[in-house]
Amino acid sequence: MSPVGGLTWTVYDADKMTQAETYGLILSELGKMNPKIVGLSADLAKSTKIGKFGEKFPDRFFNLGIAEQNMFGVAAGLAKAGLLPFVSTFSVFASMRAVEFLRTDVCYQNLNVKIIATHGGTSFGSAGTTHHSIEDLSIIRAIPNIQLIVPADAVETALAVQACVEVEGPVYIRIGRSFEPRVYQTDQYGFQIGKSVEMKSGTDVTVIACGAVVYHAVEAANILEREDGISIRVLNMHTIKPIDREAILKALSETRRIVTFEDHNVIGGLGSAVSEVIAESGKACAFTKVGIPDQFTPHGYPEDLMHYYKIDTDGIVEKVRELLGKEFEKEEDWEDEY
Amino acid sequence: MPLSEQEHKELRTIAKKIRKDIVDVTHWSGGSHIGGSLSMVDFMVVLYWKYMRIDPKNPSWEERDRLVLSKGHGGVGHAVILANRGYFDFELLKEFNQFGSAFGMHLDSKKATGVEASTGSMGHGLSQALGMALGARVLKKDWKIYAVVGDGECNEGSIWESAMAANHYKTGNLIGFLDRNHMMIDGPTESVMSLEPLDKKWEAFGWFTQVINGHDMHQICNAIDRALAYKEGPSMIICDTVKGKGVDFMENNPAWHYGGLNAELAEKAKLSIDKMYPDLP
Ligand SMILES: Cc1ncc(C[n+]2csc(CCOP(=O)(O)OP(=O)(O)O)c2C)c(N)n1
Ligand SMILES: [Mg+2]
Numbered sequence: 001m002s003p004v005g006g007l008t009w010t011v012y013d014a015d016k017m018t019q020a021e022t023y024g025l026i027l028s029e030l031g032k033m034n035p036k037i038v039g040l041s042a043d044l045a046k047s048t049k050i051g052k053f054g055e056k057f058p059d060r061f062f063n064l065g066i067a068e069q070n071m072f073g074v075a076a077g078l079a080k081a082g083l084l085p086f087v088s089t090f091s092v093f094a095s096m097r098a099v100e101f102l103r104t105d106v107c108y109q110n111l112n113v114k115i116i117a118t119h120g121g122t123s124f125g126s127a128g129t130t131h132h133s134i135e136d137l138s139i140i141r142a143i144p145n146i147q148l149i150v151p152a153d154a155v156e157t158a159l160a161v162q163a164c165v166e167v168e169g170p171v172y173i174r175i176g177r178s179f180e181p182r183v184y185q186t187d188q189y190g191f192q193i194g195k196s197v198e199m200k201s202g203t204d205v206t207v208i209a210c211g212a213v214v215y216h217a218v219e220a221a222n223i224l225e226r227e228d229g230i231s232i233r234v235l236n237m238h239t240i241k242p243i244d245r246e247a248i249l250k251a252l253s254e255t256r257r258i259v260t261f262e263d264h265n266v267i268g269g270l271g272s273a274v275s276e277v278i279a280e281s282g283k284a285c286a287f288t289k290v291g292i293p294d295q296f297t298p299h300g301y302p303e304d305l306m307h308y309y310k311i312d313t314d315g316i317v318e319k320v321r322e323l324l325g326k327e328f329e330k331e332e333d334w335e336d337e338y
Numbered sequence: 339m340p341l342s343e344q345e346h347k348e349l350r351t352i353a354k355k356i357r358k359d360i361v362d363v364t365h366w367s368g369g370s371h372i373g374g375s376l377s378m379v380d381f382m383v384v385l386y387w388k389y390m391r392i393d394p395k396n397p398s399w400e401e402r403d404r405l406v407l408s409k410g411h412g413g414v415g416h417a418v419i420l421a422n423r424g425y426f427d428f429e430l431l432k433e434f435n436q437f438g439s440a441f442g443m444h445l446d447s448k449k450a451t452g453v454e455a456s457t458g459s460m461g462h463g464l465s466q467a468l469g470m471a472l473g474a475r476v477l478k479k480d481w482k483i484y485a486v487v488g489d490g491e492c493n494e495g496s497i498w499e500s501a502m503a504a505n506h507y508k509t510g511n512l513i514g515f516l517d518r519n520h521m522m523i524d525g526p527t528e529s530v531m532s533l534e535p536l537d538k539k540w541e542a543f544g545w546f547t548q549v550i551n552g553h554d555m556h557q558i559c560n561a562i563d564r565a566l567a568y569k570e571g572p573s574m575i576i577c578d579t580v581k582g583k584g585v586d587f588m589e590n591n592p593a594w595h596y597g598g599l600n601a602e603l604a605e606k607a608k609l610s611i612d613k614m615y616p617d618l619p
Binding site: 071 | 400404406446447448454455456458459461462463464465466467468469470471472473474476477479495496499500502503506507
């Protein structure tokens with residue numbers, strides 16, 4: 001298997017590394033090729049793995065201490081100076097503690113700042129609710145100019161980190177903490193920001209997922225195909241913004257049933273983004289969004305939390321079966337009762 | 339460098355014109371943050387006309403010094419200063435605050451020529467200025483970065499985050515101006531949220547701190563000279579100023595943090611400014 005874009009990292013490393021470790025490594029390698037890259041963290045250089053870049057390039061790395069607001073302001077200033085800042089902290093802090101600095105300093109000025117937000121969703125598990133990031137996709141999506149990516153695994157993280165350097169303007173990449181099973185066996189699947197990846201083709205129902213949930217969506221689809229004889233399309237919607245409208249509309253026409261699965265509040269994230277495209281299309285469709293049902297999450301291991309919220313393999317199987325039993329009105333059945 | 343008498347007179351002439359222009363823009367735009375714009379005029383004029391390495395005709399010149407107006411609501415003052423310095427035609431400010439104008443209360447760095455950072459939310463600009471100062475270090479540039487901070491703005495925690503970080507990274511190329519006009523929106527700073535001893539606070543955060551009369555151009559020059567000579571870390575020049583300086587009915591009156599001026603009041607304001615400069619035509 002080929003190294004990613006001329007780097008020494010290969011997909012084999014994905015087996016041994018978390019998304020964050022892969023990110024740290026890739027960024028260090030990109031740093032060799034691009035002297036404009038600078039790194040910033042807020043006492044989470046080790047946890048977010050941007051510290052790997054810092055070890056290689058101490059003169060281009062700034063630890064700002066536990067002061068996230070200042071960190072985003074400093075990132076904006078560095079970008080204004082002509083540098084290419086990568087900012088890493090936990091996603092709960094990147095998207096909320098410092099959000100106005102991200103919004104006003106970075107996004108309003110459309111600056112070339114890349115945010116790699118780690119420990120997304122419930123992936124911080126037993127660290128508990130203060131460290132779960134179930135609102136970030138919703139918050140970030142509402143900010144103009146920024147692009148929002150949720151890679152499925154370490155391979156996709158490597159590709160997303162490289163791709164974000166190629167686009168101008170702010171990009172927010174949300175990755176997990178660890179425990180992300182590998183989805184891709186190759187990096188040659190044509191990753192492109194804004195273009196979803198069809199993991200499986202199918203005609204009865206479409207499952208759309210992002211992040212670590214993609215692995216489970218594929219597993220669930222295999223089970224459902226085997227046990228229930230259903231033809232399931234699985235889309236890895238790694239880019240939440242700009243959303244891949246074309247793939248959603250195609251799924252809508254060809255399968256008429258769509259379920260979204262995400263490690264995020266069901267309000268404002270992947271499910272909402274997909275539902276907006278569906279609603280605006282004017283086409284009837286059986287649709288469910290599965291995620292965290294607008295509540296604060298309990299402590300627990302990430303796999304237990306994913307199970308609890310039905311975004312693991314078992315949960316996806318259950319929810320898809322539910323949706324297949326759900327009828328939706330055809331146009332000719334519509335009544336005018338309200 | 340110390341000011342010669344001739345230079346002093348020239349800079350005061352510019353400052354006088356700028357004060358009157360601020361009154362005009364406030365009059366025709368329906369309202370502006372006039373109080374805090376008038377308090378910062380003198381040190382801004384000294385910076386833009388005497389110290390900053392800039393080329394208004396080439397605003398994105400790589401080697402330029404940079405000034406970030408962290409107290410971004412001083413936009414009207416900043417815009418008038420930039421126009422007078424030759425960044426754009428003063429006539430454009432006829433549209434100040436109008437729909438679609440490049441100029442409004444808080445200036446947009448992507449629209450208003452010469453504006454280095456979009457500010458307006460208090461407590462952001464100093465961080466951006468610090469980022470530019472660190473950027474200069476990475477890129478091995480000798481840019482000077484100036485940041486203008488409000489005293490009320492120093493209530494913001496983020497100001498102290500950047501203060502701490504600037505000291506940590508010993509950014510000798512970062513010079514702050516603190517417009518110590520003793521007023522914020524709801525009243526005097528010491529009654530809304532005590533700041534004193536403010537110089538001790540900046541000192542304790544590791545900044546080379548000076549307190550000067552912020553309307554005395556000789557003191558301003560001397561302070562800048564000392565700050566430029568100090569390379570070991572960031573500098574803060576606390577400029578003791580008067581909010582609304584030059585317009586007698588605005589001075590020290592928190593009601594003039596933001597306000598509008600009809601033709602009559604604008605005339606009164608300009609007469610008062612004339613009185614501030616009895617020796618100038
Ligand atoms: C984060 C934030 N909170 C509140 C405001 C509203 N606001 C605008 S100006 C101001 C007072 C500023 O006082 P000061 O920094 O002393 O400015 P100056 O006296 O120089 O006008 C406030 C509270 C704001 N712009 N940003
Ligand atoms: Mg004030």
